[in-house]
Amino acid sequence: MSKFAIRGIIEGFYGRPWSHSDRLNMINFLGQQEMNTYVYAPKDDPYHRYDWRTLYPADHIKDFSELISAGNKVGVSIVWALSPGLSLVYSSSHELALLKNKFKAMQTIGFKKFGLFFDDIPNKLIHKEDMEKFSSLALAQAYIANEILAYLKELDPDAELFFCPTEYMGSGDSSYLNELGNQLNQDIQIFWTGPQVCSNTLDLNNAKTVSQTIKRKVLFWDNYPVNDASMQPELHIGPYINRDKELLKYSSGILLNPMDLVETSKIAIFCAAQFLNDPLDYSPDSAWRSAIEFLVGSEQKEAFIRFAKANSYSCLEPYQPQYLEDAINEFQAKLDLNDWESALSESMQFFTQLKTDLSVLNKLPQTLSQEIKPWLEEYKEWLEIALNALTILIEFRDLSKADAGDKLKKARKELREGLIRSVDFQTYCCGDVIHNFAQKVYRSTSYFLANTPYF
Template sequence: MTRYTGVIEGFYGRPYSFSECHSLISLMGKWGLNTYLYGPKNDTQHRNRWREPYTPEELALFSALVQHARDAGVDFVVGLSPLEFHYSSSQDLDTLLFKQQQFLEIGVTSFSLLLDDMPERFRYEDDAEKFGTLAHAQSWLCEQLRERTPGVFSFVPTEYHGKGDSPYLRELGERLPENIEIFWTGRDVCSPSITTEHTRTVSKTLKRKVVYWDNYPVNDLEMRFDPHLLPYRNREAGVLEESGGILLNLALQPEASKIPLITFARFVQDGEQYQPDAAWQEALIEVTGNAEDARALELLADLARRDPLDPKGTLDNHLYPLMDAFWEELGGAPEVAGPELQNRPARKPASGTLREAARELELAVFRLEHLKNRKLLADLHPWTQKLGGQVRILKLALAVIDNPQDARLREVIFEDLPEVRANFHWVAGDLIDQFARRCVWYAHQKQRQE
């Protein structure tokens, strides 16, 4: 079993509340995950205003988290992310060491220096004169912090993804003591897959087993409209043995993040025997609390499936085959409506009918609006709203097929579509919009035939 498994709170966006952190730590303890790395980019005292100390009130809240984590068998790791650090300044070093000391005094034993998403060159000329290379300066800073760290010390380099064989990384591998762990995200910032071979390559460069900062289910910045609810997947089981560990960078929605997190815990436990779909069903039930809510969430996740682990599969949902079958029964979709959508999935047999699916989706919206897990309800609210609008358009489109002479029905579709599209949270992309337009064109053709 791999050494470090758990989560990173390392996104851009609202940091989790302390109660949300406690909830995640409880779940981690239940599932045997052992590491919580605290490093939210928008905690101002963590990054942008790192020179300011945390207040006694904040430290008391952190202290409770540290104790809870210890009781749950979780190592609470504090990230230090000194933006625009002046390596030649004794004042900056003393300030950073004081911040580390604040956390040592409340029981934190493990730390991580997070220098990701920072310039790849020195900000201050005297740093370049003193150290020569960024890797040299960063290695020196790591050692200053490591000397005062009784537990695990880790480091996120400024170059944290790619082929894994650059001069910068090779120098880090040479300079950093082997007892300093180094994080890596894979070939990409958000890697569609992670292989055993790539893990070995990067580990060889860094002269230690790399630890993965796995950017799933994180959904910050340009991904903020995607919920990332699908299971952990496309990671070879051999990565567990060849790496020093895997930590998941969680999504902006802490309760929704529990779904992929549970599947990751199952991946860690099962290794080669891991079954993503089975683990996902297990996670849906655990987080929602009942089979009916789990099914509703499954339908939403299926339609809101845009995520970096399968960038070409955004439309590979259960509705597409049903729509294909629907048009086949009517002799084909109207050609005048235009071409197929980009990234349409390969044709496959449909299970059920489109009308049955529309009714089930309508019920799913109701369930999602009344989820027993109220925190999950709040997390998913914008996507539930978007799904509700999409289902409304779908039902109107089917009504247009049934009533081709009703011009008012067609008008209502184009009155409602702008409102639905104004919600940028991603559910089914343009699939239902295109289907509705095809239905309108079909109605016009029927009118001309009659």
């Protein structure tokens, strides 16, 4: 059984970093899943990025020591990374001394693996003295990285360095990457996120191209299940898919960038662990279902799967939740055949089942439940909206009855209020599927009541 050499995660997202207890929890989980690497690189740790010149205070050093100890117990290497690129003067001997001093301080407490990151910074030299000394950004960064690795190896011959380039996604054949490949010490691992920042696929051709350009196997920084920045409304709890089973040929490993939601991120990490430990025998759906059962238990498993299918939108599945779309499309198909009875009864049954699931989902493990509370709350709201829309159609079908008009008006009023509330929803639960269905129902019945359409 072939497995990737480097398997794990990189805490590399923007926003609130994990707590110390979160990291200890995750390191233990990684060990259980036969993952072997955790990289510390939270963008909003000031000592990691904006205030990189300042040494960590004593309480941080204590926490780092505990992380190293926890990792040693479960076979997980703890990698400490620094991201100085926003303000670093590459040509300055003083700046280089500050870098060495900070790396030495972290080496002293027990780190053996390190990261030097130049992601999300200007893609050209910005200091006059750097432009005078270096002909390109790649040469400047390679100089710094080689100096740091040489310094670390003087103190510890087993020291390792992971490098994140400024150009970390794309076609993989640029002059910048070619220069890095030529200039960087061959012992340095180079990160790559794939064709995109958050890549829908990690395919063999792209991996082959970039590995040939950088003259070594590529180390993937997989931006999934991370949901920072504009992705915050999304909940990335779908299967781990679209990663080529032959990537081992050109890749030394994959590190996933998780969400700030620690427990919730374990679904993707559990799945990825199965892929990374045995890619050729990996079954995405089977791994996903096992991950959910591991996290929530057998009693809540099926209800959670249905909830997860309503939250499928991500870089891996960049389209509306298929589970809900299929239900609405089936409803419309029956309606087109004038089979109102089957269309309404089956759709009411479908959404009533999802509403019934809410009582089961209320029994989720507490930490997980708190993390996903905004999505659960709006899931409930959307199900109410869907059932209300169906109620309108039931009353519309029976419009000839004496009180049907009043019932229809009342149901439309409630639906309108739900749709107005949805304008302020904070998550992307259910995508746009129920919203579009409900809006269509509201509009289509407006004429018959001589009302102004909702939009």
